Amino acid sequence: MRSLFSFICLVCFILGFSQNYSKKEEALLVQVAKLDSLMQNNDPKILGLFSDDVSFGHSNGWVQNYQDFKTDFESGNVKYQSVRQTGLKEFKIKNIFANIRRIIAVKGLYKNEIFEMKLSVLEFWIRQKGIWKLWSRQSASLKS
Numbered sequence: 001m002r003s004l005f006s007f008i009c010l011v012c013f014i015l016g017f018s019q020n021y022s023k024k025e026e027a028l029l030v031q032v033a034k035l036d037s038l039m040q041n042n043d044p045k046i047l048g049l050f051s052d053d054v055s056f057g058h059s060n061g062w063v064q065n066y067q068d069f070k071t072d073f074e075s076g077n078v079k080y081q082s083v084r085q086t087g088l089k090e091f092k093i094k095n096i097f098a099n100i101r102r103i104i105a106v107k108g109l110y111k112n113e114i115f116e117m118k119l120s121v122l123e124f125w126i127r128q129k130g131i132w133k134l135w136s137r138q139s140a141s142l143k144s
Helices: 002-015 023-040 044-049 066-075
Strands: 050-057 063-065 078-094 097-110 113-128 131-142
Touching: 023 044, 023 078, 023 097, 023 113, 023 131, 044 050, 044 066, 050 066, 063 066, 066 078, 097 131
Parallel strands: 050 131
Antiparallel strands: 050 063, 078 097, 097 113, 113 131
16 A cells, blocks of 8 residues: 555656646656556566666666676565656657756665665666556766
């Protein structure tokens, strides 16, 4: 129940930034909210949001592909407790591509050590068979 409530709150937060989103924009923003919700709940359904050739650039310099992310996510070495968007800086769609710049606050455990950080995230999404899939994501740590 917590995950559904968190997801609904996140969608309302994102869509609340503007009154006039197109259906294509709303569909993308729902995927972004779903990404955060599934990550926060350590839900393996998150893998369904990714393009097969997804690339992740982490704030610590790690670069991962789909299989790398899947292996790490399923290992349980990282357990997210909270993933919360605090700002939406840029949102652009052109044909089947979109980019989003946003700020997120993340809390969790890495190998049972607590971590908390504020990240600036640039995400590239691609529309495949009518569904937005995460294609590339780069994050950078922000000083509070």
